[in-house]
Structure formats: C-alpha cells, structure tokens
Amino acid sequence: xxxxxxxxxxxxxxxxxxxxxxxxxxxxxxxxxxxxxxxxxxxxxxxxxxxxxxxxxxxxxxxxxxxxxxxxxxxxxxxxxxxxxxxxxxxxxxxxxxxxxxxxxxxxxxxxxxxxxxxxxxxxxxxxxxxxxxxxxxxxxxxxxxxxxxxxxxxxxxxxxxxxxxxxxxxxxxxxxxxxxxxxxxxxxxxxxxxxxxxxxxxxxxxxxxxxxxxxxxxxxxxxxxxxxxxxxxxxxxxxxxxxxxxxxxxxxxxxxxxxxxxxxxxxxxxxxxxxxxxxxxxxxxxxxxxxxxxxxxxxxxxxxxxxxxxxxxxxxxxxxxxxxxxxxxxxxxxxxxxxxxxxxxxxxxxxxxxxxxxxx
Amino acid sequence: xxxxxxxxxxxxxxxxxxxxxxxxxxxxxxxxxxxxxxxxxxxxxxxxxxxxxxxxxxxxxxxxxxxxxxxxxxxxxxxxxxxxxxxxxxxxxxxxxxxxxxxxxxxxxxxxxxxxxxxxxxxxxxxxxxxxxxxxxxxxxxxxxxxxxxxxxxxxxxxxxxxxxxxxxxxxxxxxxxxxxxxxxxxxxxxxxxxxxxxxxxxxxxxxxxxxxxxxxxxxxxxxxxxxxxxxxxxxxxxxxxxxxxxxxxxxxxxxxxxxxxxxxxxxxxxxxxxxxxxxxxxxxxxxxxxxxxxxxxxxxxxxxxxxxxxxxxxxxxxxxxxxxxxxxxxxxxxxxxxxxxxxxxxxxxxxxxxxxxxxx
Ligand SMILES: CC(C)[C@H](C(=O)O)[C@@H](O)C(=O)O
Ligand SMILES: CC(C)[C@H](C(=O)O)[C@@H](O)C(=O)O
Numbered sequence: 001x002x003x004x005x006x007x008x009x010x011x012x013x014x015x016x017x018x019x020x021x022x023x024x025x026x027x028x029x030x031x032x033x034x035x036x037x038x039x040x041x042x043x044x045x046x047x048x049x050x051x052x053x054x055x056x057x058x059x060x061x062x063x064x065x066x067x068x069x070x071x072x073x074x075x076x077x078x079x080x081x082x083x084x085x086x087x088x089x090x091x092x093x094x095x096x097x098x099x100x101x102x103x104x105x106x107x108x109x110x111x112x113x114x115x116x117x118x119x120x121x122x123x124x125x126x127x128x129x130x131x132x133x134x135x136x137x138x139x140x141x142x143x144x145x146x147x148x149x150x151x152x153x154x155x156x157x158x159x160x161x162x163x164x165x166x167x168x169x170x171x172x173x174x175x176x177x178x179x180x181x182x183x184x185x186x187x188x189x190x191x192x193x194x195x196x197x198x199x200x201x202x203x204x205x206x207x208x209x210x211x212x213x214x215x216x217x218x219x220x221x222x223x224x225x226x227x228x229x230x231x232x233x234x235x236x237x238x239x240x241x242x243x244x245x246x247x248x249x250x251x252x253x254x255x256x257x258x259x260x261x262x263x264x265x266x267x268x269x270x271x272x273x274x275x276x277x278x279x280x281x282x283x284x285x286x287x288x289x290x291x292x293x294x295x296x297x298x299x300x301x302x303x304x305x306x307x308x309x310x311x312x313x314x315x316x317x318x319x320x321x322x323x324x325x326x327x328x329x330x331x332x333x334x335x336x337x338x339x340x341x342x343x344x345x346x347x348x349x350x351x352x353x354x355x356x357x358x359x360x361x
Numbered sequence: 362x363x364x365x366x367x368x369x370x371x372x373x374x375x376x377x378x379x380x381x382x383x384x385x386x387x388x389x390x391x392x393x394x395x396x397x398x399x400x401x402x403x404x405x406x407x408x409x410x411x412x413x414x415x416x417x418x419x420x421x422x423x424x425x426x427x428x429x430x431x432x433x434x435x436x437x438x439x440x441x442x443x444x445x446x447x448x449x450x451x452x453x454x455x456x457x458x459x460x461x462x463x464x465x466x467x468x469x470x471x472x473x474x475x476x477x478x479x480x481x482x483x484x485x486x487x488x489x490x491x492x493x494x495x496x497x498x499x500x501x502x503x504x505x506x507x508x509x510x511x512x513x514x515x516x517x518x519x520x521x522x523x524x525x526x527x528x529x530x531x532x533x534x535x536x537x538x539x540x541x542x543x544x545x546x547x548x549x550x551x552x553x554x555x556x557x558x559x560x561x562x563x564x565x566x567x568x569x570x571x572x573x574x575x576x577x578x579x580x581x582x583x584x585x586x587x588x589x590x591x592x593x594x595x596x597x598x599x600x601x602x603x604x605x606x607x608x609x610x611x612x613x614x615x616x617x618x619x620x621x622x623x624x625x626x627x628x629x630x631x632x633x634x635x636x637x638x639x640x641x642x643x644x645x646x647x648x649x650x651x652x653x654x655x656x657x658x659x660x661x662x663x664x665x666x667x668x669x670x671x672x673x674x675x676x677x678x679x680x681x682x683x684x685x686x687x688x689x690x691x692x693x694x695x696x697x698x699x700x701x702x703x704x705x706x707x708x709x710x711x712x713x714x715x716x717x718x719x720x721x722x
Contacts, residue, residue, distance in 0.1 A: 081559040082559075091559060091560065094560065115478075116477035116478060117476075117477060117478035134515060134557075134560065134561060135560060137560065137561070139561060139562070139563035139564055140563065141563050141567070144518070146518065146519060146520040147518070147519030147520060147523075147571075148518075148519050148567060149516065149517070149518040149519065149567075150516070150517050150518075150563040150564040150566070150567045151514050151515065151516050151517075151563075151564065152514075152515040152517075152561050152563065152564040153512050153513075153514065153515075154495060154512065154513040154514075154515055155510065155511070155512050156510070156511050156512075156513075157505070157507065157508070157509075157510040157511075158507060158508030158509050158510065159507040159508060162508075196495075196615075198442040198443075198452060199452065199455065199495065199496060199498065200495060200498070200500060200513050201500070202500035202501065202502050202511040202512075202513065203500055203511040203512065203513040205511070206502070206509060206510075206511045210508075232619060233618050233619055233621075233622040234622065234651075236597075236619055236622050236623045236626070237622040237623065237625060237626045237631065238626075239626075240601065240623060240626035240627065241626050241629070254557075257594050258593065258594055258597055258619060260594075261594040261595065261597050261598040262597045262598065262601060262623060264598060265597070265598045265599075265600075265601035265602050266601065268602070270598065290595075
C-alpha cells in the first residue's frame, strides 16, 4: 500500500457566510474515505473586510507567506467589498490571485435538472484569465476644465493569453476523456475563445491570436478539441439562448468575470457554482457566491458551491479520484432534492446538507 | 392647422441585411398618417465594410458632413466587422457615435408575451454611455522578453458620466409618465447604476459618483425616480434571474454593450430590439442586430427592430405621437403573431411584416 499523501490546506473564510461554508469544506475533506490514501492538515488564515477593519490590511502578509511556504492548496470563502471606495482597501482575492500567480479562474456550471427554459443539460466551464486585463488596477485621475477624468489600463500579454488558452485546451481534453469514459457522446470537445477584437484590435486582438496559436497545438488536435470564437457581446447573447452548446469558454479577466456570473444565473443559483484559482502546482477553491451579509450567521447558507470547490481544488492537485467522489456525492444530494437550503427552495440547514453529502461519499 | 414639420433623415444601410431593413424603416416613415403634420425627406449615405472594401474608408466624410449639415436624424442598418484586425478598418458606427457626439445608446427591451422562464413582463431600457470607456480605442503594443504586450485605455469622465446619468433619469421619468397616463401601476421609476468600482475605484468609482450626483437632482426626486446600484457582474446575474424588476439601467460603454445584448437574449430575439444613438438634438435609430450575412439577400430579415428604432428616433426628435403610433402597430403585429419572420418561428417575408405593421398604423 502506497504511503498516504498529506496535503496541507490553508483555510481563509473571509467575511459573512464565508465563515459557514469554509468549515463545511474542511469537514468534507476530513470525511473522505481513508482508502484514497489522502491525509489533510489545515491552517487557519485571515483575509477580508473584517480583517481590514481590525488591522488596516485586507490581506495580511502572514496569509500570503503561509500559503506560499506551507500549503499545497487552500479554500477561500468570500469577502464583503465596500461599495464606496474605502481608502487603503482593495480586494484580497484579487491580490491573492496575483501574488500566488494563480493565473486561471476555472468555473464549471452544470444544471441540476432540465428546466422549461433549458430542456437540454447545461455543462460548461468558463476559464478566465486571472492576473491582468483591467485587474492590473493601474488607474489615475486628472483634472480638466470639465471636471475630473479617470483612466485605467487594460493590459493583455502574449504570455498570460497563451497559458490561459493552453489550460482551456487541457480542460477541454480532460472533460472529453471523462465523458468518453462514461460513454457520454453528448458533445464534442470545444473551446470558444471570446474577445472584443472588433473594437480593441491590439489588446483583444492579441488575446485572440495568442489563444488560437496555443490551441493549435497538435496534442489538442489529437484530443479532438474544436476551436471557435465569439465576440463577447454575442457570446453573452448565445450563452443565454443556447448554453447547452458550450463546453469550455476562455476569456480575458473581465469578460470572464461577467460570463461566469451570467452562466451561474442560467442554473439559477450562485450557491451551486464552484471555482478554482489555479497556478502551476497550486489551487485555491472558492465558491462563486459572495459573503451574503443578509443571511450570514443564520446557518442556512448553501455549502454546495464550496463542496464542489473542494473537489475542483483536488482535481488541480491531481487527486481526481477524491474529487470524483465529492462531485458524485453532491450530485446525489441535488438529484434527490430532499435536503436543500432555502436559496434552493428547501428548508435544510448548512450542516444538514453537509451531513447528507458526507453520507453519500 | 400648423405647418407640417419636415424632417430630413439620412439612410445608412451598411452591409448585409442592413440593406433590407433600412428600406423598411423608410417605408414606415412614408406611411405615417398625414394628420400627424410630419413630412420626411431622405438622403442615401454610405458606410460599412463593403464601402471600406470599395473605397478604403469605412465611414466616408460625405456621410458625416451630410448628417451634420443637412439631417435631423438618421437610420443606420448594420455593418459586418472583419473578425481579424484589418489594416485601416475601424467600425463606422463607433466612429459616427463619437463624431456626432451621440453620447447615449438607448435600448429598450420588451417581452412579446409571458414565457415559462419569465412569466412577468420584461420592460426595461439600457442607457449606455456611447463615447468613451475602452471605446476611445487608444491602444499600444510593446515588446517584452515574453513576447508582445498590448495596452488599452479605459477613460471615464465626469462630463460624460453626468450627462448619461441625467439622460437615464429623464428616460425613467418619461417612462413613468407614460405608464401613469396608461393607468399602469406595475412599477415605480427606477434607475440602476452599474459599475465595477470594487475593482476600479477611480474610473468606475467616478462613473458611480457622477451618476449618483446627477440622479440626485430635485426634478428626478419630484418625478419619483428611485436610484439603486449594482456591480456589473451581479447586475448580469440579477438581470437573467429577475429582469421584470428593472426599469432603466445606466452603464459605461462596454458594460452597456454587454448588458444590452444579454437583455435582448431574454426576449429571445435580437431581431426585436431597437436602439437609438442620441445626442443633443440629433438621433440615429439603429437595430441591435448585426448584418447577418447568412440570411442577407433572402428577403426574410426581421424588420421589427428597425421599425422600433424609427419610433425611438422619433421619440428623441420630440415626435412622441408619431413614435407611439409605430410602437402600437408593431405590438399589434407581434401580439397577433400571424405574420412573423423565420427568426420568430414564422414564415413571413420582410415585406409582408412591414405591410402588416403599416396596415395597423
Ligand atoms: C469581488 C470581485 C473583486 C471579484 C472579481 O471581480 O474577480 C468577484 O466578482 C469574482 O468574480 O471573484
Ligand atoms: C459592432 C460593435 C463595434 C458594436 C459595439 O460594440 O458598440 C455593437 O456591438 C453594438 O453594440 O452596437
């Protein structure tokens, strides 16, 4: 029997319901059957708006250092962002993505059951570039006779575009492999490259050409990965009208942010949609929902997005079997539809959903 | 009897089905009852990708000059954009918006009938800033050891943000007046300001603060206009989940582009959605759909978006009664649902739809 692999996981609950769902993530990891040969150790880490209010810093150095030096992966809950600009505050998850070079934000969106609007199953992944575009946050403001004018830089590099498109190709190939192993012939591997190069020929044009070059690699052709493109406005239009068509969608940072929220709406609840922030050899699982101050502290937040984010993190740490167990247990809970949190029309509490999923592991 | 007002209208069909729908727009104007005291004269103008291929210029000076010197308003069809960057080509509608300072892009989206996904009627307008943001198209590319990097400027000014938010307030107030005159109490006037100031505190923060300042004017309060805000990613999420809630949504240029296409998808067809590019004293009606090369020349393109764009142009030229006639005739055609083009599941040709709407004027 192989020696157990021990993974050290940073736990960063953040604000609001982040404090309820991250413990749920920890519980599912601890409940994985020992036959998988996996052990976990955990370290609690701080970040968020509450941390900022207490310490003046939203992302303490200790959090970044511990992740870099000690951890194999992490779970990030959610942070509240002040809607008004707050001096000195800037989003810790955006900073973390950059500091750890977690260059991909991967968000699988999957429908629970056919709906009248979408009779065909939705099963797609958005692969969002996570380090540049307008998220470089280089802004300046200057005065004019007509009042202040502000500018921001949108930066697109060959390097970041190439690696994100390459990851999209790999994810498409992996998904095709999984579908094939399940005898599922419902769709061909497809990567859709989105951009707005008709308005931004240099920046988005570079994203487009670097993506096509990366996706032209022989290994993707061998894996049967088809490549298409969509201008981002038509992409959103088509996504809403025929989401079942899409498989993997790759996008620069901002469009990816908007696409993934729109895709989440098609399956009716952000409470279901996981994400992973992925770099070379490191992954942070992060539910797509926010900190939901309105329901925080009530114990009724939906843990599904976090449980799926745990699985997604494990996927990118090459623990595909453990990941598959969690996905299956979650799908079982949703398919039965008995223990659901209020956002899903049910009455269950966070803990009850977690226990139900654990029973199904 | 008051002397007839003569409006001179520039007709810019552009490419593809633009050549079929713009003549439809002209026909509806010519068919307006003379009792309205309106006369029209027309001037044919060139722009588009075909024009570019023939002359090397996508937007000839003559087009801009004629609009500026002779016209009261115009109708713009659609242009094909090359997906690859084509040396010297840049979108003529984007240029026209800037050259004529048509600072607002107004897109009303209205459902034809309740659908299983959206049982409540959708009736909203996106008001998109039309002159700046990333559409200033200031880009540069430089070499690095890791390959080329490109940058674009996103510019947001107090002046442009203030005037677009003011227009949004005016549109909300006007819509509330119209609803009241029809005894419709279904919703209160609401302007939703969208931005991403959590990531872009200076640029989007400026859009946000200038918008709130503009919308705080006493005349909007007196008209009962409520003001809310949504971060653009949540906005798209909520738009898909509960579009009936929204009334007027105001956004910087790029978000507005994406919001309006997403909203169009909710009513199932871009072939229904009109727009107007509006400046002080000038308006260009423009259907939201593209040039649709796949169906161009077949005579089956949907003229509804153009007919509604004609009405919208008239609204902004202060011919509200003429506009109301066209809206009503179009709604009558859609409600009956007998003469519809193929994109709407019907078999009618463009001309048959136009004739049906004219009969209902
Ligand atoms: C909170 C915000 C900064 C963040 C983003 O824009 O990336 C969020 O919307 C997300 O998608 O994770
Ligand atoms: C064709 C393109 C340049 C244009 C835009 O982005 O404004 C179009 O999408 C629109 O919305 O009118």
